[in-house]
Amino acid sequence: MSIKISSIDYDDVIKGKFITGSTNYSFAIDNLIELINKLDIQRKLQSARFYKRLEKDIIDGCIMPPLTIAFIDKIDIINNYNDNQIEEYVNREIHNAFILDGIQRLNTLDRIKDNEKVNRNKRIFLNIIICESMDNLLYRMITLNNGQRPMTVRHQIEILMGNIYNFDNLSLSLKNEKDKSNLKESFNKSDIINAYIAFLSASTNIENQKIIESKMNELITDKIINSDITSDDLEFNEITKLIYKMVVDNEYNMEWFKNLNNLIGFCVGIRRNFQYLINIDPNDFSQTVKEFEKTFSGFDTSKIRLSSQRRKSVDYFISNFNNFINKEEIEMLSLLNEME
Structure with missing residues (x-):
């Protein structure tokens, strides 16, 4: 040819x-x-x-x-x-x-x-x-x-989501950090971007103060390249629709998802358990989350990095949600104790 x-x-x-x-x-x-x-x-x-x-x-x-x-x-x-x-x-x-x-x-x-x-x-x-x-x-x-300083992966995603991704189709109410309106009903756009990065990279470790920014961006890029994101049919807009379903008439779920660490952990874990979670009733979800929160309070905060541990625990909790549902605190603690 x-x-x-x-x-x-x-x-x-x-x-x-x-x-x-x-x-x-x-x-x-x-x-x-x-x-x-x-x-x-x-x-x-x-x-x-x-x-x-x-x-x-x-x-x-x-x-x-x-x-x-x-x-x-x-x-x-x-x-x-x-x-x-x-x-x-x-x-x-x-x-x-x-x-x-x-x-x-x-x-x-x-x-x-x-x-x-x-x-x-x-x-x-x-x-x-x-x-x-x-x-x-x-x-x-x-x-x-x-010709120009290479854009970081975070910057590329910010541009993608700001200029190409249609936030109106995310089914979520979003606001910039300067926007003080609808505080209870809205997510920060920066939080959704961080959740998107976590989803793409299949990792809760998307920031670390001990690693310089340029190296952290290299790590994130490497994680995204190797995350097999193209090997399944799950799209991020499907995740946001599921989150919307969980929060639209449930104030407890809304507040739980507005915690960035929970949101990141959820968006990583859901990649392995979407088909199960999509059929869960929002009220059943909140009841299980409440039990999870009681269980998580059993961690010794003086011996862990709280934000990192929360992200990892939520990731494990969501990816194994079918094992956690209808479990009581001590049973959940046993499951979390098995987490790698």
Whole structure:
């Protein structure tokens, strides 16, 4: 298979052609991997450990994010080409191209190219740039790879939830910290974001004052990548709908969920027990939670980190809710004592 062109536009900033197209893994293996080391200014290859998950995803049949490749040539000549001539040019000159974005992805593909489970016919998408200025090419590379300080995973999720995620569909009343209205009926948006991070990472350990922020963000990113969030059909909006069901006419449940540690523990534990909890009556839920709270008060607070222990305990409680329901305090304490 060759590269098939889908669209052709002109980039006024770098004064060159911007083309979208696609090919398949087989073509990429035979023609694009060799371009990895073409430019000295390109990033060094990172440790394979960071891309173990991408290896698995490729084998499982994922669509890889688009690669960006570039050609340096006289743009006034290219401007006179029709669509078919540009497609012919790209395929003819592919060995003279440079990889602007996607080196790590191609290196990952290179490591597993001999794995018989890799579908070589799987489509891979390309952004293709043709311009005559090396300076402009370098500018585009910087904006693609290193043009700004990398966003933390928390910041990316904040942007996602602030600009893409439709809070109106969450079935919950949300407020910013500066909003003092509806205090009893509303959740802090920042708490929902933290709960979302916990849900994505499948971990209650999403903050630690003893770990510097940059390293904590790396840990969270690693947890999200390895959490198998794409392996099930459970969506976060389903979790918020369940929370709404529990709190809408139950003031005790509302106050319990407004405790951030409870909310985080719930959003982690529910991933393992959603089908059971979705059928629980809110009043039955509150009765079991009340018994859990009596049990939790049995922990010696002088010997534990209270917030961390609460998150872990709620996670365990929710993920094993079917074992806790209708149990009394001493029975619950026995169950919590078995928690790892």
